[in-house]
Structure formats: structure tokens, C-alpha cells
Amino acid sequence: MSTELVQLVGVGLAAGGIGALLGVGGGLILVPGLIFISGLPFQNAVAASLVCVVGTSVAGSTVYLRQDRVDLPVAIELQFFTVVGAVVAGLVAAFMPAGPLYFAFSILLLVTAYRMWPRQRRVPERATHFVGRRRHAAAGASVGAGLVSGLLGVGGGVLNVPILHLLVGIPFDRATATSVYIIGLTASAAAAVYLVRGDVELWVAGAALIGTMLGAGVAALFARRVQVRVLKVGFVVLLLYVAFRMVGRGVAQF
Amino acid sequence: MSHSSDRAPVSDALGALLARILTACQVLAIVAILAGLAATPSGDAASARSFARLATSLGVGALMVGPFLALAAAAAATARRETRLAVFALAAVLVALGGAALAGL
Numbered sequence: 092m093s094t095e096l097v098q099l100v101g102v103g104l105a106a107g108g109i110g111a112l113l114g115v116g117g118g119l120i121l122v123p124g125l126i127f128i129s130g131l132p133f134q135n136a137v138a139a140s141l142v143c144v145v146g147t148s149v150a151g152s153t154v155y156l157r158q159d160r161v162d163l164p165v166a167i168e169l170q171f172f173t174v175v176g177a178v179v180a181g182l183v184a185a186f187m188p189a190g191p192l193y194f195a196f197s198i199l200l201l202v203t204a205y206r207m208w209p210r211q212r213r214v215p216e217r218a219t220h221f222v223g224r225r226r227h228a229a230a231g232a233s234v235g236a237g238l239v240s241g242l243l244g245v246g247g248g249v250l251n252v253p254i255l256h257l258l259v260g261i262p263f264d265r266a267t268a269t270s271v272y273i274i275g276l277t278a279s280a281a282a283a284v285y286l287v288r289g290d291v292e293l294w295v296a297g298a299a300l301i302g303t304m305l306g307a308g309v310a311a312l313f314a315r316r317v318q319v320r321v322l323k324v325g326f327v328v329l330l331l332y333v334a335f336r337m338v339g340r341g342v343a344q345f
Numbered sequence: 346m347s348h349s350s351d352r353a354p355v356s357d358a359l360g361a362l363l364a365r366i367l368t369a370c371q372v373l374a375i376v377a378i379l380a381g382l383a384a385t386p387s388g389d390a391a392s393a394r395s396f397a398r399l400a401t402s403l404g405v406g407a408l409m410v411g412p413f414l415a416l417a418a419a420a421a422a423t424a425r426r427e428t429r430l431a432v433f434a435l436a437a438v439l440v441a442l443g444g445a446a447l448a449g450l
Contacts, residue, residue, distance in 0.1 A: 276415075
């Protein structure tokens with residue numbers, strides 16, 4: 092059991108660290124990690140992963156809020172829409188045909204990766220466009236991010252960060268910090284649904300949580316020292332990795 | 346209304362308040378989960394197992410409540426000057442609670 096404990100803390104450390112830096116929850120590492128280490132069924136791995144995503148968010152947000160890197164008005168408004176998506180996803184997850192969703196999600200990620208690749212195009216500091224059609228588009232996209240979060244056991248950050256950066260116009264480093272804050276409530280809402288159903292393996296989730304909180308807290312402290320370009324390249328690589336995995340999952344459904 | 350005009354009334358103090366709330370939840374979660382994990386290896390006895398389960402549940406619960414407490418605090422803090430934000434915050438909490446209640450049915 093102690094080897095399993097160390098492995099769970101280790102996978103949590105990696106997921107929390109990467110998640111806090113890139114504005115995602117780390118569920119993309121956690122779900123396969125938990126299945127591999129503890130042999131959890133997919134549904135239980137998703138449930139435990141969502142609990143850990145809350146850990147990433149809480150530990151990362153604590154640092155980012157103190158550094159004033161979280162755009163709270165945008166975060167609070169968009170949180171509502173991600174929660175709606177996450178709750179709906181948690182309730183209907185068992186009845187959804189997953190195959191087509193995986194393919195659609197992969198295409199979306201590939202397009203996003205292309206748009207996110209660092210170029211010379213500058214996004215002016217604080218020149219956000221959280222008004223009119225962009226505000227409605229961001230709200231709709233946030234519902235989608237919540238759906239993805241609840242269905243796949245991830246924080247939804249892979250969509251939140253592009254929404255905040257490309258659509259709302261928040262600078263990339265602030266977008267990642269704001270996303271880390273948003274995913275906490277999204278994942279918590281989705282995890283609550285799984286928890287009530289009894290899908291959360293508490294020991295596994297608890298062990299991985301310790302790692303995610305430690306990893307996210309340390310990574311958030313050092314996030315300011317990482318160049319935005321490096322973060323963007325890392326994020327695009329993450330998007331491509333997720334798209335690849337989603338295609339694999341989609342193929343496995345048929 | 347541009348976003349930058351939204352931002353000004355939501356003061357840095359709110360960020361600091363939310364950070365304190367989340368820190369408190371995090372500390373409680375870490376202590377409880379570590380206590381639960383420490384009790385597990387010697388958990389042959391039923392009492393040790395139930396303690397481990399209780400402590401881990403408490404830790405996970407404390408952590409999961411954190412974002413909701415933060416949102417409720419944000420709603421309370423912004424209710425007078427930022428009614429729109431307060432409404433969104435309260436609605437998010439209600440939707441999440443409703444979802445958990447529906448799942449429990």
C-alpha cells in the first residue's frame with residue numbers, strides 16, 4: 092500500500108504542478124494515472140480526479156489571489172456558466188454516447204492549439220472585451236467547458252484559458268491564473284454529484300490530493316518566473332496531447 | 346460598460362479575503378487527510394478504518410466546500426455595489442447544490 096501511496100502522491104504532484112502553471116486542473120494526467128496506479132474503473136477515476144482538480148485550484152488560487160493575478164469579475168460571472176455545464180454533465184454522463192463527443196472535442200482542441208500558438212500578435216494588457224457578443228460567446232463557451240469538465244474528469248482549463256485569452260482578451264499569464272480559480276468551483280460542483288453517488292474512492296483521492304495541493308502551491312509560487320511564451324508553447328503541447336488521447340478514446344468506443 | 350470599469354470596485358481586499366478562506370480550507374483538508382492516511386496502514390481494526398474514512402471524508406469535504414465559501418463571500422462582499430456579480434455567484438452556488446441534490450435522488 093505504501094508504494095501505491097507514493098505513486099499517488101507523485102502523480103498528484105505532477106498534475107498539480109503542471110495544472111497550476113498552465114491554468115488546467117491536471118485531470119488529463121490524473122485520470123489515466125489513477126486508472127494505472129490503483130486500477131480504478133473510468134467513472135471512479137473521473138470522480139477522484141475531479142476532487143484532485145479542486146485541490147489544484149484551491150492551492151493555486153490561494154497564491155494567485157494574493158498576487159492579484161485573478162480577474163475576479165470575469166471569473167465570478169463565468170463560474171456560473173461552467174457550473175451549469177458541469178452539473179448537467181455530471182447528471183447525464185452515464186447516458187451520453189461518448190465516441191462522437193471525443194472526436195468533436197479533439198477537433199476543437201486542434202483548432203484552439205492553432206489559435207494559441209505564440210505569434211507576434213499582441214494582446215494589450217488589461218484591454219479586455221468582456222462586453223456584448225464576446226460576453227455572450229464567453230458565457231456559451233464556458234457552459235461547454237463545464238460540460239467537458241464533468242464528462243471527462245478534467246477542470247475544463249483547456250477551454251477556459253483560450254476563452255479568457257482569445258475571446259475576453261485577458262493576457263495569457265492572468266488567463267491561466269483566472270482559469271485556475273474558475274476550475275475549482277466547476278470541479279467541486281461536478282465532484283459533488285459523483286460524491287453523492289458514492290463514486291469517489293476516498294483513500295485514493297485523499298492520497299493524490301496531498302500531491303496536487305503541494306505541486307500546485309509550489310508551481311504557483313514560481314509561475315511568475317516562467318516566460319509567457321514558454322507557458323504558451325507548453326499549453327499548445329498539452330492541447331495536442333489531449334486531442335491525441337481523445338481520438339484514441341473515440342476510436343476505442345467503436 | 347467595459348470590463349476595466351467592472352474591475353475597479355472589486356477591490357484587492359476581496360482577493361485577499363478569498364485567499365484567506367481558501368487557505369483555511371486547504372489547511373484543514375491537509376491535516377484531516379494526512380491523519381486519515383496515517384491511520385490507514387494500521388487499519389486492521391474497525392475503529393481505525395472508520396477513523397481513517399471519517400478523517401479523509403472531512404478533508405475532502407473541507408476542500409470541496411472551499412470554492413463555494415469563496416463564492417458566497419464574494420457574493421456577500423459585492424452585493425451592494427456589484428449586484429450582477431452577486432447574483433451570478435449565488436446562482437452558481439444554487440445550481441451546484443441543486444445538481445448534488447438531484448444526483449442524490
